[in-house]
Amino acid sequence: MTGLTVLVPCFNEGAQVDVAHKELMAELAAIEDLEILFVDDGSTDDSLARIRTLAEADPRVRYLSFTRNFGIEAVMAAGFRYAGQPWTVQCDADLQVPPSQIWRLLDGAAEGHDIVFGRRVRRRDPLVRKIGSAGLHWAARTVFRIEMPRGASTFRLVRTPVARTITELRLPWFMAAVPLVGARHTMVDVSHRERDSGRSKLRLARLAGHSFELFFGFSWRPLNALYLIAALGLVAAVLGLEVAHLLVSAGTLAAVALVGRYVHRLAPRPPAFYVRESNLPLRPEDTLSHGAPTPPPPSRPAV
Structure with missing residues (x-):
């Protein structure tokens, strides 16, 4: 098998869902075994409705929709668990890394690597975001002596079984777990651009909490x-x-x-996520009802 799953995390992306699908298909349609897996992280806008419409029109579109907002680590855990192809590329819906750069990751994987990280060249994020990210990585490597791929981003290609092994460890940072398991990884330079619409959904407080987890x-x-x-x-x-x-x-x-x-x-932790809706067969333990059908409630007797 040589197919590819494109994992697209979504949280209140709105019309950007359609933009992402259009650009990804325009770039990757030549791949025979291709699927676009949208993971809706509890959006409160029309993101899920747009994803449903895409799935009805395009059989290559699959989706999972969480019962609430669980965060990016849960999105990755679910996405890698339900990815149907042997390779999975994680691509944000904002398309700050153009879909054309996926080919660069695939070329890196062809050299015998399990994971290929994209290293953003001339990163087009606000200055405070770039400084914060650089400071976090410096502190992780220098102060806390945590081994991390230098310059790695969430734009990455992973051999799907390896990704499942890593996410099942329930560690808070995927890229920090890669050296722990000994996965063969490398880095390639990729271009970066401004967000097509809206602002980043990752706020300062969540970034700070994520840093402490690291x-x-x-x-x-x-x-x-x-x-x-x-x-x-x-x-x-x-x-x-x-x-x-x-x-x-x-x-x-x-x-x-x-x-x-x-x-x-x-302390014992609850499951990383619960899925409310999907067009994929789900594991019973990933749903609130553990796969049990929902019967109608008793009705008022007729008078």
Whole structure:
């Protein structure tokens, strides 16, 4: 099999759904075994209605629609689970990376790699977004010693079985998990352009929370810092240094919160997503009713 699934995450994309479908098909129609898999992450606009219309007109369009907004990690988990082809490319609906660049990823995979990341050349995002992204990657590599493919983006081509292996680990960052499993990966330069419409759906608060998931999910260095705080507290207590003792006490409170965050990660977690609607056969465990049909409620008896 040499087919390709194009995984398109959608959250309140509106008319951009049609634009994405048109451009993707114009570029990739020559691929015989091609499917476009839209994953609707609980949109509240007409994104799902537009996807339904596309699916009715084009048998290559498949879709999943979540019961609510679960986030991009859930979108990837669902998309890779239900991808029907041996290779899957993740392509955002905003098309900031043109569909023509997918061929560059495919050329990289032909060299024997499991995963090919697109590295955006002359990235066309707001300056604060670019600085924040660069700072996050620098902190991950330098401060927390997390191995990550340098310059990798969410525009990527993955061998579908490998992607399933990674997403089933339920780790918060796909690209940070790639080196952990030893997947063969590489990087290719891709062009980048302004969004065709609207603004990015990824807000600063979510980016910050996602960053904490990266730091605490892949690094033990914060816990190692707690040992230093404990040692300093012991020294301050022995020497009777009140100011130092107060500072260490404040650090201890922060340490308790940090340990609590690690412990929270060990708690049982609910499924990554639930699907409300799809034109694909679903696993029972991925639906709220576990595959049971919905019977009509009892009706009022006739008088």
